Amino acid sequence: MEFDTASPIWMQVATRIKTEMVTRKLPPGAKLPGGRELALQYTINPNTAARVYQELEKESLVEMRRGMGTYVTENPARIEALRTEMAQDAVRDYLRRTASLGLSLEEAKALISQEEDKNAEK
Amino acid sequence: MLKSEAVTKVFGSQTAVDQVSLTLEAGHIYAMLGPNGSGKTTWMKMAAGLSKPTSGRILFKGEPVGVKSRASIAYMSTEPYFYPWMTLKDVGLYYQDFFADFSMARYQELLKRCDLTEGLKTKALSSGMMAKAKIAVTLARDASVWMLDEPFNGIDLVARDRIKEAIIEAAAPDKVLVLSSHLVEEMEAIADKGIFLRKGQLVKEVDIETERVETGCSIADEYRQIYGAQGGTEVC
Amino acid sequence: MLNLIKYEFRKTWMTKLIILAITAFAEIAFLITLYTNKEGLNALTILLLVMLAFGGVLLIGIQSISTMHQDMNTKQGYMLYMTPNSCYKILGSKVIENGLSLLVAGAFFFALGALDITLVFGHSGELNQLREMVNEFMKQLSLGVQLDGQMFAGFTLSFLCSWLGTVVAAYLADVISTCLLSGKKYNTWVSLLFFILLMWLTGYAQVSLTQNLPIRSVFLWHSLISLAFAAIMYVATAFLMDRHLSV
Structure with missing residues (x-):
């Protein structure tokens, strides 16, 4: 690694x-x-x-x-909680980066939906 | 385990090691860092009982190092040092004759993992093969302290991982390993303590992971800060 | 200690084997020429054997000095000094190995010489007469010197001991040169001069201490004095190595 x-x-x-x-x-x-x-x-x-x-x-x-x-x-609940924690970290990370690029929260959200549509087309 | 008290070594008009005070605790792998001529080898040789300090002293388990401590402190020099008439098997037999802590089985296993065979003549070894053979025979001892001078020198990438594995296997709560290297990046993951020497003086001793948490510095960054041009610049 | 001696032998046995092989050749040549009555050639093989005896013994000592030098001045020194053995033991094993080698070589050449002389005298009555004439002449001079086995044995022993003393003196000079004078001006000359001084001292002691002794005991005394000097120089050398040697 x-x-x-x-x-x-x-x-x-x-x-x-x-x-x-x-x-x-x-x-x-x-x-x-x-x-x-x-x-x-x-x-x-x-x-x-x-x-x-x-x-x-x-x-x-x-x-x-x-x-x-x-x-x-x-304890499966602990693993589920971990999944949420890690996902939250990823979201926070995403928002921090888009913010640093000058995107508003709305714009950042919109980008996610756009990406989703693209993937759906494929 | 190993204590260096104001150790100084003077060669003629040159001060190779200057008032170095250090305590090496059991259970750690130390990276001894510094450019050529910073005193790493000279300090290691004194700790190995191969030469005497001009002033100060080095204690192993409370007693000055010397003939006796050589039975527990294994030293690997950076240069090849086997007798030219030896095969790798002879080298193993030699260690077996002189070191009670040497294991022939471990030596053979390490040679195998490094793609070396016992029948090879030391005279015929390439520099990379020689480097691997030196490490194999040194780590086949069950010493209390190992001091490996530039263990990654001349060794290809794949073999470096084999060697790091052997080093990790040797590490234990009651053992000390000291690795010197100018290949700082190779030390990042396997050492947990860093000792920085400059012009024979101890500049800094750090706990590497703590340093990463506190300053966000890798040891390579630290290295650049300490030895870079104009006395180093802030890089992280 | 036995291990150290074993490896000192291991480092030097090749030379010894070569000396033995050449000697075997010369001996065969000697026997053939003796029994085929080729006197000229036979004399040549005798000369060769005598040179081999002296040269072989000298070479064994010289090689020990050169091995010692390498063990101090090249990286192979790590092999020796990283072992948990004191300088007294390390140097001691060198002295013992070389002393034993010299003794064995000396005894070997002495026995071979004795054998060959017996063969020569047995083969030629004239030479035997010559020897008796020389001894008769010596008796008349009443020097107490006889050319017999005991005399040669005494000479051989004294030669071996003084050569061992020389080898140890060379160790000492080399250690002084490596440990104390390293990097200094005239290093080689100073240590060489010191070596010559040591040799002169031994010789002086030998001559002055054995002046009035009968010739038969002189060899024995010379040997003892050489060995005593060798012992003192051994201690001095190991002491210096222990203090100052850094490989």
Whole structure:
């Protein structure tokens, strides 16, 4: 994985794992690789890998079971909430960018519908 | 684990390392950064017990480094250093003869992963193959501290990932790894601490991820700020 | 320590093998010419064998000096100094390996020489008569010198010991040059001069301490003095390496 080295690597790996949770590539209750395997999988520092799970645990997205490993939360409501959070982030990001290009909220919304129509035509 | 107390090394009229005080804690991978001549190699050699500081001292687990600590501190020099009459198998046997923490099985596994075979003569190795062989034999030791001087030098992209994997495998809560490199980008993801040296002096010691959170700087950015023209410019 | 000695031997065994091979050739040539009565050629092979004996022993020492030099001045030094062994052990293994090699080479050439001389005398009665004449003459001079096995053994031992002393003196000069004088003007000349001074000192001690001794014990004393000097220089060399060597 290529990283943006100017922002924390644990955050980038966590985002990748979150996406996999939302898309069910990692279903609820799935066992995640151990800290060292995660470090090897992404070629990152083992402390950074440990940080990934700590942060995910803080957000109640994973459960670290002592001596057993790390598991995706079995609470489907939490995953649904994550989906909403991530979608909201994407929307905020979109609005921030369009605003920085000088678009009003109405114009930004209109652009979304336009894009939708284009896709429908295809 | 390793403590450098006001360490200075003078060669003739040249001060290679100037009053460097540092503490390296177990459980971290340190990136030792700086351009050529900033004192990285000289400091590492002193920490490895291969040369003595002009003043100051380096302690390993509370005792000055020396003959004894060489059994626990593994050093890999950036230049090739195997005897020319050796095959890679001989190199392994040599390490086995001298280092109690050396594992022949691990060495063979690492050689295999680097596409090297034991029958190769060290004289006949290309620079890239030699670089990989040096890392394989050094990481096949179960040392407390590894110091690898320019581990990515002369190694192609694919092999770099193999080497990073081997480094990650070696890292553990009770181990210290110090990697020096001028290929700063290679260090971004695998090191978690950065040590910046300039003209033999310690400029800065950072926790890399914390630095990213607080300043939005990668270590390459930091590097540019510290060593760039006119003493560096703000880049992030 | 045994491992260190093993690798010191491993670094130098090729030269030793080559000396042995050439000696074997010369010996065969010697035997053939002796028994085919080609006296001129036989004399030549004897000369060759004598040169090989001295040259071989000298070469073994020179190679040890050159290996030591490489181990201090090239990157292969890491191999040696990164091992958890003190300079005393590292240098000690070099001295022991070289001392043993010299002893074995000396004993080998001595035995070979003894064998060949016996063969020559057995083959030619005239030479035997010549030897007896020389010894008779020496007896009349009453110097107490006899050309016999014991005499040659004494000479060989003293030669080997003094050569070992020379090798260790060369180590010391080299360490001084590498560790103390590195980068200084006239480095090579100063260390060479120091080396010559050490040699002169040993020689001076040998001569002045054995002046009034009977010739038979002189060889033994010379050997002991050489070894004592070698021991002192070994300690001095290892001390300097321990303090100042940086590979």
